[in-house]
Amino acid sequence: MKKIAGKSIRGMVNILLILIFFVPFYWMALTAIKTLGQTLQSPPVFWVSNPQFENFISAFHAIDFMHYLKNSVITTIGVLAAQLITIVPAAYAFARYDFKGKGVLFGMVLATTMIPAQLVFLPVFLILSKLHLINTYWSLILPQATSAFGIFMLRQSFMQVPKELIEAARLDKAGELKIMFRIMLPMCRSTVATLALLSFIGCWNDYFWAKVLTTSDAVRTLPVGITALRNVDGGVANHIVMAGNLIMLVPILVAFVIAQKQILKAFAYTGVK
């Protein structure tokens, strides 16, 4: 009896969790294929029989979609590349070297994860502005060029790699870079895939930095660009905004499908054989 009660409670909680995550997503997808009238209807409709797929075409044409897309792609690739260059050596050093002040430094790295972006954007803006980097790709890439969370995660993974492997590599005349990128990274590929995906999502969807560090459309990315869709049809075109959002989501879904196996591995299995 107790067992059945426990099972059904767990089932209900699961269903609730699924609803919490699924409903907003469903609402976005549904709104994206509604007519303007349906989006304003009260009580709201939860099903449409005549999906308006041309909303996507409208969204595509209403703003310079390709321009924003290009900016998003360049920024995201830039951020991912920068993070690869900064995170891997930092994590390797924290995991494998003993040096003075290591504990303090690592504590500082972790502490930065607790500082919200809203607190630092002004100094960041001022610095970048002094360097005349506002409205360049650098202004979007540099603030996200490293990730304290990434350093922490990768350090944990690196620490699991047996030290004999690194020693064997040293005896095989491998330099530190080779050890990092040929031995350590492939062994921690689940963590790397997870981090890459998280960074990708974070950067691709980022609205805040893209908004505050740009003053013109020159390098603005898709999330900022899409907000302009609201002004189509006199400021209430939520269906077009949602259509734009859905288009923006496609690369994330594709990336997730590709990386899914590795991500589940990273969370389910933290050891390295």
Place this chain on the structure above:
Amino acid sequence: MKKIELEQVSKFYEKDVPIIEDLDLGIEEGSFTILLGPSGCGKSTTLRMIAGLEEVSGGTLKIDGRDMKNVQPGDRDIAMVFQNYAIYPTMTVRENIEFGLKNAKIPKAERRKRIEEIGGITGLTEYMNRKPNALSGGQRQRVALARAMVKNPQVFLMDEPLSNLDAKLRTQLRTELIELHQKLKSTFVYVTHDQVEAMSMGTHIVLMRDGKVMQQGTPEEIYDDPDNVFTAKFIGTPPMNVFRAEACPKSWKIPEQAHYIGFRPEHVRFFRPETESIELEGRIITREMLGAEILYKLDTPYGFLQARDYHTADKHEGNVRLWLSRGELCFFDSQENRIRSHMEEY
């Protein structure tokens, strides 16, 4: 000629807590030298210092007469085999073997030739494209060996390479390593805590305890002529029997300064030998039939002892008489060091 020389070498991890202190050691070129000792005796640390994986805190370490300070592990012309194999899990067998050669910038044709040759020797040819997780323990250790051999190093360092294998495979690989040493004629330095491995493979044994060399020599020297009680008790299965001299009767004519008396189990006889001998009584506690020999554990008035009897047809039981040939006794002083002067006295 000495291939590796350690002069007054010491190793500290923390100040004032030496792991190894003032270690002097010479390893002959072409020898199969075993660093033997209980865990924590510093044998692995010594090996790792030779490899350059641990810094030498004091003293000098030379390979081929050249001071190895500031010489990177990869530039010492050595190869190492680790206990847990340490083969790169994300690379195939071929890539594992090739990694060091690529880093040493050896041309592709030469690499291919060497890998093929090594694959033949180690029997890995058909597994070249497999990943390590698709190999058995023995095959993985062969990959580790192949990876070391392919570099044609002057010195092979091995850190308990066989201890993760099952008994049968261990015996087999032991023989293969001896053959390999004879074929390559390079210098082998092998760390183990297993004295059977040490005795069977080594041409030279260095027995260590607490960072100090207790005795070194050929397996025969170490076994037949122990310098101290530790060596006597560490080498041999079962080890040497050691009695306290004060417990033994005057009639045994023990030298005055002797505190301990030792004798090998195979020197305990169940019949009176023709040489001058000591007679004692004992009660048999256990009897282990091992095929070619029988091991007895006995209780005597002077302590327990173990005896090895090759006369497997005889079956001893209960209270028995035993004889020890006087010439085969070893005497040790209060510092547990061997007293050799008595040889002349008798």
